[in-house]
Amino acid sequence: xxxxxxxxxxxxxxxxxxxxxxxxxxxxxxxxxxxxxxxxxxxxxxxxxxxxxxxxxxxxxxxxxxxxxxxxxxxxxxxxxxxxxxxxxxxxxxxxxxxxxxxxxxxxxxxxxxxxxxxxxxxxxxxxxxxxxxxxxxxxxxxxxxxxxxxxxxxxxxxxxxxxxxxxxxxxxxxxxxxxxxxxxxxxxxxxxxxxxxxxxxxxxxxxxxxxxxxxxxxxxxxxxxxxxxxxxxxxxxxxxxxxxxxxxxxxxxxxxxxxxxxxxxxxxxx
Amino acid sequence: xxxxxxxxxxxxxxxxxxxxxxxxxxxxxxxxxxxxxxxxxxxxxxxxxxxxxxxxxxxxxxxxxxxxxxxxxxxxxxxxxxxxxxxxxxxxxxxxxxxxxxxxxxxxxxxxxxxxxxxxxxxxxxxxxxxxxxxxxxxxxxxxxxxxxxxxxxxxxxxxxxxxxxxxxxxxxxxxxxxxxxxxxxxxxxxxxxxxxxxxxxxxxxxx
Numbered sequence: 001x002x003x004x005x006x007x008x009x010x011x012x013x014x015x016x017x018x019x020x021x022x023x024x025x026x027x028x029x030x031x032x033x034x035x036x037x038x039x040x041x042x043x044x045x046x047x048x049x050x051x052x053x054x055x056x057x058x059x060x061x062x063x064x065x066x067x068x069x070x071x072x073x074x075x076x077x078x079x080x081x082x083x084x085x086x087x088x089x090x091x092x093x094x095x096x097x098x099x100x101x102x103x104x105x106x107x108x109x110x111x112x113x114x115x116x117x118x119x120x121x122x123x124x125x126x127x128x129x130x131x132x133x134x135x136x137x138x139x140x141x142x143x144x145x146x147x148x149x150x151x152x153x154x155x156x157x158x159x160x161x162x163x164x165x166x167x168x169x170x171x172x173x174x175x176x177x178x179x180x181x182x183x184x185x186x187x188x189x190x191x192x193x194x195x196x197x198x199x200x201x202x203x204x205x206x207x208x209x210x211x212x213x214x215x216x217x218x219x220x221x222x223x224x225x226x227x228x229x230x231x232x233x234x235x236x237x238x239x240x241x242x243x244x245x246x247x248x249x250x251x252x253x254x255x256x257x258x259x260x261x262x263x264x265x266x267x268x269x270x271x
Numbered sequence: 272x273x274x275x276x277x278x279x280x281x282x283x284x285x286x287x288x289x290x291x292x293x294x295x296x297x298x299x300x301x302x303x304x305x306x307x308x309x310x311x312x313x314x315x316x317x318x319x320x321x322x323x324x325x326x327x328x329x330x331x332x333x334x335x336x337x338x339x340x341x342x343x344x345x346x347x348x349x350x351x352x353x354x355x356x357x358x359x360x361x362x363x364x365x366x367x368x369x370x371x372x373x374x375x376x377x378x379x380x381x382x383x384x385x386x387x388x389x390x391x392x393x394x395x396x397x398x399x400x401x402x403x404x405x406x407x408x409x410x411x412x413x414x415x416x417x418x419x420x421x422x423x424x425x426x427x428x429x430x431x432x433x434x435x436x437x438x439x440x441x442x443x444x445x446x447x448x449x450x451x452x453x454x455x456x457x458x459x460x461x462x463x464x465x466x467x468x469x470x471x472x473x474x475x476x477x478x479x
Contacts, residue, residue: 015390020295046456052465056428078465086428086467089387089435095428096389103390260389266396270439 031116040073084127096260141219152192161195181210188252212241337382356418387433419447
């Protein structure tokens with residue numbers, strides 16, 4: 001069956017590199033075609049009609065023509081430019097982080113509308129919410145769930161036993177307030193929290209406080225609005241521990257670290 | 272590394288491999304360039320060889336602006352007619368060439384040699400930013416302080432983020448920090464302008 005010579009798709013510009021004399025090689029995330037690489041001819045010229053419509057992380061509508069190696073951008077129109085990412089260096093840094101995560105979790109040509117929607121929403125969250133770091137944590141948890149790596153935070157990831165912290169506290173809400181409850185072990189290799197028995201035999205684990213576990217559970221189960229409504233109650237220590245635990249789990253799953261985190265840490269240190 | 276026919280002389284294979292290492296040149300183009308040089312008069316190859324050698328032996332970075340130069344400080348930095356209190360910060364040496372072509376800038380430059388790109392692992396420490404801050408501090412301690420820093424990074428997301436980062440770094444330096452205006456290009460078409468360009472063109476409109 002012959003394929004249409006041109007086709008239309010919505011896309012988010014995930015990566016961009018100079019190519020040839022004045023062209024740009026774009027890596028797109030699309031809802032129906034997954035990740036794909038295309039060429040935008042002449043896009044580096046100042047008078048290019050396409051240049052402003054194919055900026056990094058912009059959500060765009062594209063008309064693509066089939067090419068020999070790469071398909072070619074024939075028309076481009078911005079749906080959402082995400083202007084705050086350009087004006088706020090920290091939000092821009094987080095957008096890179098989201099883009100890097102999606103890039104790492106996807107293969108070229110694999111259709112994944114859920115991941116596309118997550119990226120589209122994630123970029124909006126990073127633009128809009130007062131605490132982009134928390135939106136990034138929320139994004140990470142959603143990504144892990146969609147990709148099939150949802151961390152087990154409510155039972156022991158190895159034995160399925162009730163966690164000690166829950167035996168004593170009864171509920172996660174109590175855990176936020178209480179400091180007397182025992183710490184829990186988080187194991188990136190096991191993909192979740194461990195009971196004391198399993199933790200004794202586990203390696204490369206992190207100790208997390210009951211407050212951290214409560215934050216991570218909320219990141220997994222609450223809506224972003226619910227999360228933002230109680231965000232001020234989270235301690236800095238719990239947020240940092242949650243970030244570290246999720247980051248280590250992501251590195252374990254991806255078998256590599258994430259490049260954009262270094263820059264975000266540097267910006268946050270300065271603020 | 273290409274794997275050409277083993278019957279080719281080693282010197283030919285070596286040149287094909289060398290060309291193939293260049294960006295945008297594949298094995299086919301590398302072979303075509305090599306065969307062109309084989310057939311062309313010797314002067315073409317020897318001139319190219321001399322130019323390549325000089326490129327690596329004669330050039331260095333200017334100790335002031337970090338542009339590529341054969342003499343240090345470079346011609347622009349050592350020109351007393353230029354306004355040394357006005358520094359234009361650009362991403363790459365080729366941006367200096369572009370601005371000089373406009374003949375409308377009389378200040379001096381600072382070349383960052385890159386742009387912040389977190390996804391590619393390029394952070395502020397990988398740019399020549401520390402040198403810019405040191406240069407401003409040094410000038411401000413003299414009787415010829417820096418009056419203005421023009422951030423002329425590209426109007427891309429990375430360029431904007433780099434400009435924001437530098438602006439924050441210079442916040443306490445007592446220097447005026449400006450950004451190149453953004454708007455419609457000469458010969459452009461409103462119909463095809465994106466929303467950010469159009470909104471910035473409107474924000475930056477001027478009396479006629």
